[in-house]
Amino acid sequence: MSKLTFADMQNPLFLHPSDGSSSIQIEKLHGPEDYRSWRRQMEIILTSKRKLGFATATVTRSTEDATLGDQWDSCNNMVIAWIHTNLSPSIKKSVLFFTTAREVWKHLETRFALSNGSRKYKLNKDSYGLKQNSTSVYDYFPTLNVIWEEMDSMNMLPIITTVSDEVKRNLEEVEKRKGESKLFQFLNGLDEVYVPMRSQLLMMNLLPSVETASSVIQQEELQRQLLSNPRHDMEMSAMFSRGQTGGDRVVVCKECGGKVHLSDKCWYVVGFPNGHPNHGRILMKPGSMNQSWSIWNKNNPGNKPKPAGNVAGSASNAVVFSPQQLEQLMQLLPSLSKQPSKASKTDDKLDSHFSGMMSYHNALNNDLGWIIDSGASDHMTPHFQKLIMPTLVTNLTPNIKLPTGDTVAITHM
Structure with missing residues (x-):
């Protein structure tokens, strides 16, 4: 068997062993609207395989050499198979029984080619x-x-x-x-x-x-x-959050409710750093006031917080002073300006006027009177039932001095 030469592979009657009916895959022909583009794609591919002459009838079948005639039949049928593969099912049925590629090509052109x-x-x-x-x-x-x-x-x-x-x-x-x-x-x-x-x-x-x-x-x-894409900064923030937490989970501090840190590193627990305005101070944790109210309301379901009133220039739930209280304040102001240094008589008067003054906006009204959170770190009450989880205290030396001059002992904390 002689070896194939380059000239043999350039012959239109040469078929490569890899050529098959599905070797050419383009968008299928559906009608006149896409015929011109379909024909142009088929012309390019058939030319690259040196088989366009079978569709245009420039490559004819040999009548003298039977071997060349058989090769022409093989190539002709392969071109017909390539055309059938890239036709819609309905169009393929209409050209199924044509015997030459030229007949199929001419039929499609006559049927679908519109006038210029x-x-x-x-x-x-x-x-x-x-x-x-x-x-x-x-x-x-x-x-x-x-x-x-x-x-x-x-x-x-x-x-x-x-x-x-x-x-x-x-x-x-x-x-x-x-x-x-x-x-x-x-x-x-x-x-x-x-x-x-x-x-x-x-x-x-x-x-x-x-x-x-x-x-x-x-x-x-x-x-x-x-x-116009606002997702860039959000994605950067999300990447930072994932890098800090090791995943998509958001870390929330159980002490202050803040994010991106745990409770063991919370400043309300370990203290504020040097240079911070709150360094060295003991502050109430955010949300602890609301938690205290929640516990009180749970133990006393009949009590509901009520706003005390409004004062011009203050918050909507600020405390309203009665005319008598305002008059007492006006009488007290001159004495404060004239006596800037603290004296025992003035202290007694201040204690008498300001003892029990309300400084928190919300109040609870119950049978025992007004329950006021003054914002102080320590609180005193003569009513044992107002305490939450009280603890009995014994042998506590300091006593509480009342505005009336009397002293009482501390019994529970």
Whole structure:
């Protein structure tokens, strides 16, 4: 058996061992609307395999050499199989019994090829009527370019054998006019958001090509997408949170309710660092006041917090002073300004006036009177039932001095 040469592989009757009925796969033909693009794709692929001559009848069957005749039959049937593979089922049934690739090719052209006038009219109408309609420029421009390419294939100019300088200038001017027409069609179909860019392109002394204009608009579109995307900062924050916690779970401190730290590192537990305004101070944990109210309401379901009233310039649930209390305050102010130094008589008067004064906005009204949270770190009450989880205290030396001058012992804490 002789070895195949390069000349043998260039012969149209040569079939490669890898060639089969499914070697060519393109978009299937469905009707007149996609026939021209389908035919152009088939022409390119058949030419690359040196088999287009079977469809155009330029490669004929040998009647003298039986071996060459058999090879021609094999190649002819392979071309028919390639065409059948890329036809819709209904169209394939209509050409199933044709015996040569030329018959199938000619039948499809006669059936689906529209006249040049009708096709040109439709293509021109589509080119001027096509709009972007909020689609991406990456999709809008290729769709328009497909129409232009098909129009160019139908408007082929005659071939010029002798090219003079004058003919060359005329051809360059024709190409320039075609390029400007494509540019105007492309800019005309853009959305209104690109009006400023369109004006800048048209004001240039030398108009750019449609490909250059498409590239500029695509860059503008990409820039708009980046600037209008609010997810960038959110994604960076999410990445930081995942890096701190080792996953998507958000860490919440059980002491203060803060995030991104645990309770063993909470400043309300370990103390505030040096330089912090609250360094060295003991502060109530956020939410502890509300928790105290919740425990009190749970133990005393009949009591509900009520706003004490309003004072001009203060919060909506601030304490309202009675006229008698205001008068007492006005009488006290001059004595404070005249006696800045602390004296025992003034202290007694201050204790007498300010003992029991309410400083917290919410109050509970029950049978024992007003229950007020003054915001202090230590509280005293003569009513044992007001205490939460009381502990008996014995042998505690300090006593409590009342505004009346009497002293009482501390019994529970």
